[in-house]
Amino acid sequence: MTRPLKIVQYLNQFFGGIGGEEYNDQPVQVIEGPVGPGRALANILGDTVAVTATIIAGDNFLVEEQDRSLPPVRQALRKYQPDLVVAGPAFDAGRYGLGCALICQLANETGINAVTGMEPDNPGVMSQKGLYVIPTGSSPAEMVPALRKMAALGLKLARKEEVGSAEEEEYLPRGIRKPFNRHKQGAERAVDMVLGRIKGEPVASEISIRQYDQVDPPPPIDDLSRYSVALITTAGIVPRGNPNRQSTEIPRNYFAYSIAGVDSLTVQNWESVHTGFKGHVYNTLNPNYALPLPALRELDRIGEIGQLHDRFYSVVGGGCPVSDARRIGRGIATELTDADVEAVILEST
């Protein structure tokens, strides 16, 4: 029988059983055998693979003090000579994700294959190039299914077997293109796809398009006269002069501006920085067309809404990665929830 494959796993202070956020400056320690999620990993892998050691470090220490944190990691990898490094999974924890990516990168530099797992929007995904990252959800409740996928890919890497495409092996695309011959011209392949569609056969697109989130509709609000309503506009309405230097094309962030005591926006005091509206109606005639403030003041006055929230939110509706859009949306939603706003009218230009 061949010798069992050896795995070294990296965990942060939390999953390594040291403690929570207050221990994020813990120095690197190396423990023989599996710890925490490593035990689940060992169960999944069975007898032919052994988790021989676990490297644990505080999130902040590992990432911020690399002069001190990386040498002991290198030393541990030299000592244990693993066939594979498994980092995490980190789920949606940003600094843990960065740490996992760092460990994988270090392993790869020393000729050891590595696999990690995290939520696709985790900053760790983009922090290093060419890593094998299994996409996970955001919750550690998904630990076992995440480890199962990481183990399946990890075993191939540990055995130095050929690894298929991101799609086949269910890892996140690594930005590496491998030329291959499809043996048919594009036009023929397009016609084949159309015919497949018509025949009802499964047709796989050659371009992967990320799916949008499907969100359940929030329940209706019967009596708005008791609630606060807020306005959001994607026309990039800002105080004239654009004091926050809001981007004019691709939104990177959102901004809130006070409309307390303002009944109507004027072109003297407000403008749209959206590059598509330069010299157009919102800037020359009437910014209220992108933020119907006079109408909401009227509805507030006659009691059809409880009140109009005294800050409106402004973004520039432009080409925006889904991850940024989600971050911006979450940020606005959190602030509005904290301000007890129950309903929002989004003016989407």
Add this chain to the structure above:
Amino acid sequence: MVSALPSVPLTLGAHRVVRGIRVEHLCGDPTLSPESDRELMLLIARTALRAIKTQVQEPTLFEREETQAPSVHRELVGAS
């Protein structure tokens, strides 16, 4: 949400979509008299409130109920 191009948010799964006027003047129409324009903006805002008050199961378009509203000049929109 109020959109000048409702088919886009409806396709992407937005739940409550109110038809706006045009991309360049979403909640009103500068070709109308100031009074009619004010009425139109109010009607759009009221339609949005009606959408918030309505139970929906899937992406749903809310049209203005134009009974006492001014007629709106429609033309093809150059989307931005």
